Amino acid sequence: MKRIVSSLCLVLGVAISVATPEEMERLHRVAELKPSSKLLKAECMTCHTDVPLHNPFGRDVRSAIKSSERAGVDAEIWTRLASIDSDQDGWSNGEEVRLDTLPGDPGDHPAESRSRKETQTDARISVGLDQVIPKHSLHPVVIHFPIALFLFGVAFDLIGARKKDSGLRTTGWWGLLLGTISTAVAIPTGVAALLRSGYQWTGPALSHALFAATATALMISTTLWRRKGEIQSKTYFALLLVAALAVALAGHFGGQLVYGN
Ligand code: HEC
Incomplete structure (x- = not known):
């Protein structure tokens, strides 16, 4: 009886001390774990759920x-293991070991790690901005003021x-003045809309931008000229008509x- 127990102990001892903790030590060496790391504390549970049953990471190990016909975990096998996500928690085994979480436990991952958290916050901020201010940056709404x-x-x-x-001319002057002043709101929202909507600088977007720039320049110059009084010059009226045409085309x-069209 004593001999049976002791040989069982021996078999078990060999199985535990030779076959497997070796993988643990190999992994610790290859993945260069720090003495304080969670993986070191998890010991056998890095790869096993209940020895000798394996967790997803242990199965991949x-x-x-087996597929490499190597003696055990070495640098090459670790490179291969590091790139996959055994527990399917969105973090590769390599990332998890580097950030000190368990690669075989889907409930344990570096979700609170700085970098990932910051990325999530950034995403949330930009989603928030798109909800508060639509991508067109209200340009299609405010642009009606300077045009009209x-x-x-x-x-x-x-x-x-x-x-x-x-009297009519004075009313006209107020229209020109307020229209030109309101470009100060319309133009920046237009630039923001172009940038945020990711328009290419071709086709209607390019024509629109060019006509808008021309129209704005003409609006400012005619208004500055008109400021001097009730201009009678034919050149002034011609310029005024060209400005109106540019505004209309930019709007078109x-x-x-x-x-769309
Ligand atoms: C790096 C992952 C890893 C760690 C950590 C690990 N094992 Fe294993 N273990 C394995 C693998 C892989 C096998 C399967 C070996 C095979 O099938 O050839 C295994 C198999 C076993 C077996 C079954 C015997 C056998 O050879 O099939 C026992 C028992 C075992 N491990 C115990 C342990 C104990 C105890 C610990 C902790 C001290 C431990 N293991 C830590 C990967 C690991």
């Missing part, structure tokens, strides 16, 4: 050893000049961007 005010101003200034009606190509 076993099949990696300026075209209204051009019409009144022209009619007023024709009818020699100072802008509409194509928003509503």
